[in-house]
Amino acid sequence: MFETLTERMGTTLRRLRGRGRLSDANMRDALREVRMALIEADVALEVVGTFTERVREKVLGQEVLRSLTPDQEVVRAVRDELCSLMGNENAELALNVPPPAVILVAGLQGSGKTTTVAKLSRWLRQEHRRKVLVASCDVYRPAAIEQLRVLAGEAGVEFFPSRSGEDPVDIATRARAEAKRRHQDVLLLDTAGRMHVDSGMMDEVRRIHAVAEPVETLFVVDSMTGQDAASVARAFDRSLPLSGVVLTKTDGDARGGAALSIRQVTGKPIKFLGVGEKLDALQAFHPDRMASRILGMGDVLGLIEEAERKIDREKAKKFADKFAKGKRFDLEDFGEQIRQMRNMGGISSLLDKLPGTGQLPEHAKSRINDTEFVKFEAMINSMTVQERRFPALIKGSRKRRIAAGSGTRIQDVNRLLKQFAQMQKMMKRVRRKGGIGRMAQGLTGHALPGFPGRG
Amino acid sequence: MPFTRTDSARDGARKAGGFFGRLKAALGRTRSALVGRLGALLAGRRVLDEQLVEDMETVLLSADVGIEATRRIIDDLRRRAAAGRAGDEAALGAALREAMVEILAPVCRPLRVSDAAPFVILMVGVNGTGKTTSAAKLAHRFKHDGRRVLLAAGDTFRAAAIEQLQTWGERLNVPVIAQHSGADSASVVYDALSSARARGTDLLIADTAGRLHTQSGLMEELKKVRRVIKKLDPDAPHETLLVIDASTGQNALVQARQFTEAVEVSGLVLTKLDGTAKGGIIFAIAQTLEIPIRYVGVGEGLDDLRDFDANEFVDALLEG
Ligand SMILES: Nc1nc2c(ncn2[C@@H]2O[C@H](COP(=O)(O)OP(=O)(O)O)[C@@H](O)[C@H]2O)c(=O)[nH]1
Ligand SMILES: Nc1nc2c(ncn2[C@@H]2O[C@H](COP(=O)(O)OP(=O)(O)O)[C@@H](O)[C@H]2O)c(=O)[nH]1
Ligand SMILES: [Mg+2]
Ligand SMILES: [Mg+2]
Numbered sequence: 001m002f003e004t005l006t007e008r009m010g011t012t013l014r015r016l017r018g019r020g021r022l023s024d025a026n027m028r029d030a031l032r033e034v035r036m037a038l039i040e041a042d043v044a045l046e047v048v049g050t051f052t053e054r055v056r057e058k059v060l061g062q063e064v065l066r067s068l069t070p071d072q073e074v075v076r077a078v079r080d081e082l083c084s085l086m087g088n089e090n091a092e093l094a095l096n097v098p099p100p101a102v103i104l105v106a107g108l109q110g111s112g113k114t115t116t117v118a119k120l121s122r123w124l125r126q127e128h129r130r131k132v133l134v135a136s137c138d139v140y141r142p143a144a145i146e147q148l149r150v151l152a153g154e155a156g157v158e159f160f161p162s163r164s165g166e167d168p169v170d171i172a173t174r175a176r177a178e179a180k181r182r183h184q185d186v187l188l189l190d191t192a193g194r195m196h197v198d199s200g201m202m203d204e205v206r207r208i209h210a211v212a213e214p215v216e217t218l219f220v221v222d223s224m225t226g227q228d229a230a231s232v233a234r235a236f237d238r239s240l241p242l243s244g245v246v247l248t249k250t251d252g253d254a255r256g257g258a259a260l261s262i263r264q265v266t267g268k269p270i271k272f273l274g275v276g277e278k279l280d281a282l283q284a285f286h287p288d289r290m291a292s293r294i295l296g297m298g299d300v301l302g303l304i305e306e307a308e309r310k311i312d313r314e315k316a317k318k319f320a321d322k323f324a325k326g327k328r329f330d331l332e333d334f335g336e337q338i339r340q341m342r343n344m345g346g347i348s349s350l351l352d353k354l355p356g357t358g359q360l361p362e363h364a365k366s367r368i369n370d371t372e373f374v375k376f377e378a379m380i381n382s383m384t385v386q387e388r389r390f391p392a393l394i395k396g397s398r399k400r401r402i403a404a405g406s407g408t409r410i411q412d413v414n415r416l417l418k419q420f421a422q423m424q425k426m427m428k429r430v431r432r433k434g435g436i437g438r439m440a441q442g443l444t445g446h447a448l449p450g451f452p453g454r455g
Numbered sequence: 456m457p458f459t460r461t462d463s464a465r466d467g468a469r470k471a472g473g474f475f476g477r478l479k480a481a482l483g484r485t486r487s488a489l490v491g492r493l494g495a496l497l498a499g500r501r502v503l504d505e506q507l508v509e510d511m512e513t514v515l516l517s518a519d520v521g522i523e524a525t526r527r528i529i530d531d532l533r534r535r536a537a538a539g540r541a542g543d544e545a546a547l548g549a550a551l552r553e554a555m556v557e558i559l560a561p562v563c564r565p566l567r568v569s570d571a572a573p574f575v576i577l578m579v580g581v582n583g584t585g586k587t588t589s590a591a592k593l594a595h596r597f598k599h600d601g602r603r604v605l606l607a608a609g610d611t612f613r614a615a616a617i618e619q620l621q622t623w624g625e626r627l628n629v630p631v632i633a634q635h636s637g638a639d640s641a642s643v644v645y646d647a648l649s650s651a652r653a654r655g656t657d658l659l660i661a662d663t664a665g666r667l668h669t670q671s672g673l674m675e676e677l678k679k680v681r682r683v684i685k686k687l688d689p690d691a692p693h694e695t696l697l698v699i700d701a702s703t704g705q706n707a708l709v710q711a712r713q714f715t716e717a718v719e720v721s722g723l724v725l726t727k728l729d730g731t732a733k734g735g736i737i738f739a740i741a742q743t744l745e746i747p748i749r750y751v752g753v754g755e756g757l758d759d760l761r762d763f764d765a766n767e768f769v770d771a772l773l774e775g
Contacts (some may be wrong), residue, residue, distance in 0.1 A: 041705075042706070108727075108730065109727065112583060141619070142626075143619040146618050195730040225703065226519040226705065226707075228732040231731050232702070249667065252669055253669050253706070
């Protein structure tokens with residue numbers, strides 16, 4: 001497995017820790033690691049160069065806070081630099097123009113343009129109460145128009161029909177007129193995937209842009225892209241007046257160095273992240289979170305936000321109240337947490353977001369798997385309410401019954417109870433020390449209490 | 456008459472002379488980028504000085520070759536230089552070519568279609584890499600060879616994925632076995648295999664939905680497709696093709712590893728080599744996983760699929 005930036009930084013910083021002040025020599029080592037980590041994270045070489053140079057200047061220059069330890073200094077400088085490279089805040093869409101506000105998407109083949117158009121249309125309709133029309137100028141890829149038609153139906157927005165025999169520029173012209181005639185607030189224009197070196201196709205998208213007069217021209221790019229991201233982004237940015245970037249498929253495990261490259265090369269803000277195939281899998285981009293995630297500080301903020309949206313608010317509130325009042329954490333709560341975790345994409349997607357999990361060795365990560373939780377849930381479902389509230393009741397014959405009822409073995413029940421006891425202990429600690437940050441630290445302590453392992 | 460890509464200026468380069476011309480046109484950008492720079496680097500230098508090494512590393516790394524594979528190639532080059540076999544510019548260039556070909560040679564094994572009836576090919580990979588398009592290109596190629604081909608619309612998840620494959624089927628005049636959107640993918644493939652047997656089809660090419668290797672549930676679903684195929688023929692699928700987008704960075708190695716673990720990938724298709732992506736990650740995949748690279752995709756048309764050939768690939772990279 002490749003060492004991710006997080007893992008690498010972890011190693012470097014551990015090595016730096018406790019060495020006293022930074023010298024030119026140990027800085028060189030640290031920066032070499034940073035450079036390699038960035039390359040393995042797919043940051044374009046040209047960007048890596050400027051990046052490490054600026055970090056070096058920061059750390060060795062006047063901006064150093066003398067109160068920090070060497071590893072803190074490097075972390076701070078790398079983090080600051082990452083943040084400033086990726087822009088400083090989350091940019092919104094600029095839709096305050098006389099309607100229809102046109103949004104055009106463009107990018108390479110298969111990057112996620114059609115899916116992103118559908119996600120944006122859903123978001124504009126649901127969160128911003130806009131009347132949205134979508135249209136496809138992709139007359140090349142078989143069934144691309146049909147794909148958008150189906151997704152528009154799912155998103156509950158209007159669809160402007162087009163056919164593969166038509167001229168894409170013509171489609172854009174008519175869609176715009178139609179949006180205006182029907183008093184739609186927003187028109188989203190999907191386009192065919194195109195190679196940046198294909199001059200005919202780049203010319204076509206420029207002509208679409210000219211007739212559509214979009215307020216937003218979004219470049220949609222796959223977060224798994226390697227070194228090529230820089231040249232592709234540069235070419236699209238030169239052909240079209242891009243207003244922002246959408247980074248897709250970030251639900252995978254690519255480190256997403258492309259985000260840095262694109263941002264650096266184009267100077268355009270990354271406005272959204274695609275975080276899944278479903279239409280609600282769209283998130284605003286927060287540069288600081290991305291920087292933190294890359295550095296192994298985890299995406300705790302993102303996790304909280306995601307949890308807030310997905311979890312039934314009532315249940316969350318009940319849990320919080322109970323927690324605040326110092327009530328016991330019982331198996332009922334544990335079961336509920338497992339269910340919510342499943343809704344949020346399972347343990348692996350959560351692990352990625354928790355701080356420090358980058359430091360977990362791969363074999364440990366692979367032991368923390370979703371099938372364990374499926375078993376846990378089955379066992380908890382086979383318990384009586386009494387048993388869930390008072391797990392101490394669960395002894396010999398009850399264990400047998402629960403195991404039989406859930407299709408598991410007695411050992412599984414024992415493991416569940418043991419993990420639960422650890423979890424309960426951790427919850428107590430959290431309450432004492434306060435805050436989710438603490439809890440996260442508890443979670444990443446070597447033994448990962450509360451997370452089932454195989455043993 | 457639909458508005459086709461052929462009408463656009465994009466085909467200018469491709470029209471220039473058949474298979475080799477097209478491959479070269481597609482790989483030309485890679486070649487000129489990599490070798491143009493290397494040539495400039497090498498000109499007038501007689502020994503592997505450290506600056507030259509660093510410059511070579513830069514060239515390889517920016518082609519997505521990755522740190523580990525780059526290190527190995529450079530070490531190899533150092534050994535060759537030390538042995539006196541790479542004393543001047545021309546020799547160094549040849550040595551680099553040799554070092555690179557040696558890595559790819561073991562994985563340069565074209566797909567041999569046995570006379571299993573039918574020979575089953577399963578297409579797998581992450582989202583948007585070109586599975587469906589490559590399935591259609593393969594169907595086109597085998598049909599051209601006079602074989603009877605059947606396509607299975609195993610992507611029941613993505614909107615209009617079924618229609619996409621059906622459109623290709625119509626263009627190719629190849630039957631497509633499909634169920635409704637949302638149907639069980641394993642059941643579609645099972646149906647298709649039964650049907651292929653009944654019809655005496657030579658080849659079945661089964662498309663599947665894109666999935667990230669991190670999605671354990673979806674990877675389980677893929678294993679199920681495989682199990683179901685095995686119920687009818689324990690030797691099938693005879694080929695499991697992992698489709699990788701050439702512009703993918705270091706994550707492609709992780710994809711290759713995870714898909715191999717889940718469904719025993721037996722071959723790779725490297726798509727979208729018609730852009731500026733270098734596809735250098737195949738060196739790392741070749742070194743660590745040794746999965747044969749069967750085909751490269753060099754465009755969106757049915758003819759834009761080539762056999763992978765190590766010499767050709769590296770030559771196209773390194774020559775003129
Ligand atoms: N996992 C994941 N898949 C995505 C995301 N965005 C798009 N996809 C998938 O990527 C593939 C290509 O997407 P599509 O919208 O057709 O790309 P286009 O060719 O650029 O229009 C499809 O399988 C989508 O479901 C994302 O954020 N996460
Ligand atoms: N330029 C280029 N585009 C390709 C190639 N292979 C596939 N594509 C395009 O990539 C996009 C996604 O392909 P598709 O087969 O639907 O991907 P799937 O999601 O993996 O099935 C489509 O627009 C294809 O036309 C290739 O070799 N070169
Ligand atoms: Mg599309
Ligand atoms: Mg497909």
